[in-house]
Amino acid sequence: MTAPPTLPKFRQQLILAVLMLCSLLIWLDNTVLSATLETLADPTRGLGANPGQLQWATGSYTLAFATLMFSAGALGDRFGHRTVFSSGLVIFAGSSLWAAYASDAGQLITARAAMGVGSALITPAMMAILMWTFTGPARAAAIGIFSTSAGVGMAAGPVLAGFLLDHFWWGSVFLINVPVAVLALVGLAVLVPNFRSPTLRPLDPAGMLLSISGLVALAYGLIRAGQVEVWSRTDVWAPIVAGLILLAVFVLVELRVKVPSFDPRLFAQRTFGGGNVALGLLLFGVAAITFYNAFYLQGALGFSPMKAGLANIPTAFGALAGAPLASRLVRRLSLRLVTVPALTVAALTMGGYGFLGLQTPLVWIEILLLIQGLSIGMVIGPVTAALISDLPLEQAGAGSAVTNTVRQTGSVIGIAVGGTIMSIEYRRAIEPSLEGAPGPVQDQARVSAEQARHVATGIHRPTLAQAADNAFIHAMHVGAGWIAVTALLGAAVLLITLPALGKKKRPIPEPDYEEARSSV
Template identity: 55%
Template sequence: MSSTTPPPTRRRLILGVLIFAQLLIWLDGTILSTAFETLSDPVRGLGATPGQLQWATGAYTLAFAGLMFTGGALGDRFGHRNTLLAGMALFGIASAIAAYATTPGQLIAGRAVMGIGAALLVPATMAVVSWTFEPAERPAAFGRLSSFAGVGLAAGPILAGALLARFWWGSVFLVNVPVVVLGLGFIARYVPNSRSPQVRRLDPAGMLLSTAGLGFLTYGLIRAGQDASFAQPRVWGWTAAGIVLIAAFVVTELRIAHPSFDPRLMAQRRFAAGNITLMMVFLAMTAGSFYLAFYLQGARQYSAFDASLLALPGALGVVVGSPVAVRLAGRTSVRLVSSVSLTVAALAMGSLALFDTATPIAWYSAVMLVQGTSIGMVIAPVTGAVLGSLSPERSGAGSAVNSTLRQTGSVLGIAAGGTITSIVYQRSIDGSLTGLPDAVRRQAHVSAELARHVAAATHDTRLADAADAAFLHAMHVGALWTAGFALIGAAVLAVGFRPDRRTGPVKEEARPRLTTSSPRS
């Protein structure tokens, strides 16, 4: 044990504090989607449109992805405990802002600030673990840290459902505040203020270009859903601007000595294929999460708590599938286990195109279990193979690329899922709105949730039935698109992880590093 390494009891205590702090991130990754139906209700919530709900999710992930490297660099300069404290405090303040928002815009702003807090928290946590534990102990420490992500993944929807059953929608954000208060005390008392002797340089150009590029691209996609068309100049104009800025970001990162996102790593076939696969997995997962919440609570009329229980098999499947996949991949290969698993996940996602309001709900839970288990059998071994394929001195840069592409997939997924659902719904409902008053037609055209609200107020059962039918058609189309995203990931993995003909399978593919990364980590 080195002179700077804390004694064993202190190390375990520090790890426990970090796990407690990370609960904020893990819970928040799944807690919001449970509240979608309530937030869209003009009486019980904010009357948020699908586009506003997309931004409530996307603003958090966009800030998280764009500022994560900056958060790590600030920790190197000012100490990782100080960065942890700042991130926790910011997350708590932003949670209170989101909880008491009176407009969708205020909610979106609060969520964006929460993303900034998360961008400070996550890299500081990883750094503290590295400084607290000896090299031989770090894999086990990271394994324990990430294993609790499954707990947060499973507990998030259930906690949200229980809160929504008793309190107003803001309680799903306000619950973060006591966690923050306790976390601040624990961090200040037990976590050392370690800092790196080699301070990373800030990359303001990269931060601005990547965040703006991804933001413009996301805005264009969400705008398409609001306009029900990709042909409008404000849609393709913003989308094109986003693509140009992302290209400029890549060029900029190639030209600087210490980039926040090193594109050169993508020249390695397995590293590139694995990260693209993970990006497509996260894209498919978040795209599906958008319409599934409305299917259960809107079309099927389940309460938020009951809907959260129905999501539990999927979360448990991820937890169970991860260690099983790592063992299987050790006996065979990551390519075989994960490409087959992702294909099965795609079939499960696509099977939702056969569901309607009369489908036995047990079938839904079964599909979620298969989908969750299959996804768990992709994320853990692929992440281990990707990071294990790099030399130790490049592992930090590789981890930054891996985390950034995951978050990028999440941002694009919520934009794509919401936009596809909105476009198909609006085109499907139009024929049923003929002859209705203008005010009714305008509201019913926005979303199925507003259509049901208007139908209840006017006692128009035909409008409610039309809204359900239009939404189900939109969900079916969205399910097929989501399955397609997952199949693209499976194909990329199968091709990119193929054995080299001259050297045979590489060690990292046959023996992936044990990791139980959560879909939201």
């Protein structure tokens, strides 16, 4: 099928409902894992995963998503977007089932990577089907309605995860994906034509392989540094160097390809290049601080999963309010005048974690999370929309692929670096409290605060649990400082690269909720 058919309005509405269901599924999965990290770290209730394994459980999904998504659209052009969409749903459902019954952290990491593959196939196909199904004014209305699924997922995800973890075992947060995916598959088969583009985009297997290999090697070295605490070891610096070399080769290969999946030439445009660098640095900070948030609320403060999920709702609401607010302000002021202060405030709220402690009142935490979500939403949506709208129409697809890849890569590296800082500083802080403890107790307590609390309960040594809480708080304070500096660097990049005055040629399009995803 090479031209969009004219579908009955009722069928269009049903297709939109199926797409929203799938979008909600992806967003719920993106948010539930952060609420599950503390449980997965517990040796009794979870898998006893160490911080490095939890970093991989989070990062493997994002890494697969980042490196495969820019090739998934080309597959849809060749084989039909419904075919690719359905394949992604099957992979996502099967890997969710695998994750739910994973018997160790290694299986969970692999299953999460497979879930990332499924999401990478689903996401471009969703938007393609939406664009083929609706035309004219109906398309704009459909996109607006479709975007609300992201908002629902962002707000409901942590609460749903909290409910499931309070009443069932940890695997239930993944198992719930399966019936939703099956329902979506039925809807796709019955309602959606197999749209495909008359112009085939070339596949880029060399670029895909180089980007995956480079990011995996880089992330491995960074995470390994947190486990061994010695940067001079070969198993730390060698993967980092190899990863950087592979990524450099990836850029060179893409520069030589006539129609690259990831076009580095776009970075030569000052605004586009600077805006993407700033978004990558912001997403670095968001991913790292979200990783800390899970262990702070459920671990150090002892919140139940449900209470922690409810506590994080202000972040989602702030992000959803921030995007449309910034869009209105940009029309009156300029993109730089709106987003540079907003990114600065976001960086300061990340640094604000350096002032949180074991006795901090919940109301102050909620205010911090609300301001953080609001400021992040005021940056990501408007900047992304401006970057894409500033490109010629024929480069919009390539620009979108670059922006999405940079954002996801920032998240992967943020989790790796943020988790490594936390592990190193925690071990340094807990060490004095382990003097006189048996060797096995010391070894377990050094792994993480969760392991220390578990062993402290077993040997009836509450002072060790208290020491673990204090060591974690110290590690969080140190990490928050570095995360804030990174995000402030992003604000500086925006200040330098964005034009001082907004362009009056064409308005910046209204950003949708999809661009506020980083707040969770």
